[in-house]
Amino acid sequence: MIEYLFHSTWNSEWDEFVVYLQQFKDISFILTKGNHDILPKAVLTLSPLQVVDYLQLGDRLILSHEVIPDIPRHTMNIVGHLHPGVQIQRRGRQLFRLPCFVLQDNVFLLPAFGRWTGLHILKNTAYNQVFAIVGNGVIEVF
Structure with a gap:
């Protein structure tokens, strides 16, 4: 795809x-x-x-550009539109803005990998998991 x-x-x-x-x-x-x-x-x-507009693979997976509302809870929606990012602040005014994957309920947001795409910085909530891309790896940050 x-x-x-x-x-x-x-x-x-x-x-x-x-x-x-x-x-x-x-x-x-x-x-x-x-x-x-x-x-x-x-x-x-x-x-x-x-x-x-979207690609449904069986009854458990839908690939789409934007989130598809009101899909069954057992179906995962993998989405690419939002370009999620996370901001991590460390000592000494170090600030990192990193692309990330986000899992919230049955929606999985994919990061953008292009240099010119920008990032939509997300806030951590009790309802999501955030996985930052650091170098060649992926780490859970919240």
Whole structure:
């Protein structure tokens, strides 16, 4: 699944990407369309991508760009839109802003890994678990 593809209109990189995907005839590529996927439907239709609003895998997993409200409690919704981050303050005015994974009820928020995406700094609550990305590892911070 591709969560977020290109934050731009058509460009030559899109054509290179399509050629790359066409090398893998036995693989189905699915894009869960998000707010940054602004290419016209006609351009997406000509690509090897299947474009969906969300992808449901059985009755226990839904992949989507934004949180899907009112899904059954036994179904996990994995979401990529929010770009969660955590701020950790240490002695000596050290302040770290790190991308993180967040689990709250049956919603699992994925971090953004791009340099230009920014972070939505979350507050710790009794209802969530926060897992910061530190170097090549992941640690629970609250």
